[in-house]
Amino acid sequence: KCAYLGFVASFVHPNLDDVSLAVALHALADPARLAMVAALDANVTLNCSSTIRCGAIPKSTLSNHLRILRGAGLIETRSVGREMHNT
Template sequence: MAATPTRERIAHPDTSALDLATIMRAAGDPVRLEIVRQLGDGREHLCGELSQALGIPASTGSYHLKLLREAGITRTRAEGTQRLISLRAEDLDARFPGLVGVLTAS
């Protein structure tokens, strides 16, 4: 009996539930802020690619990415065993105009 593939569902807060204080707390950490800046290019990045670019262990990168996702800053998409991370720029701009520009500025 073959197992049917299931699409993994990764929870993200609704745009209407995004909270500025939560977002600022999450983005206030230097490592997480650098992740947001890396994602500012508008592309999807592999979880491991971000960790490697920052010179941090994969487990540390996963922890920071989880906090960013739960705050509503990033979106994580499962592609097989890989996790693709992107900035929720449109959602953030809809809720807090100008915030993405502030967070992604060098």
């Protein structure tokens, strides 16, 4: 077993039955997050390197937006190599 595997990020995705409409609407209330969700489709992933699709959002702010969207059950994050892909 590789020791590095212990450091791989794992993300908690909520059960959609546990996410209230208020939480989802709050996540979409920010224009940047709404634009991020609108830019996604089945063939597009979003990560902190995707600043072209997200405008001039700093990576730390983009990371926070992704955390809020993930917490609301609106995106799913998976680790691909060193990148985190959000769909």
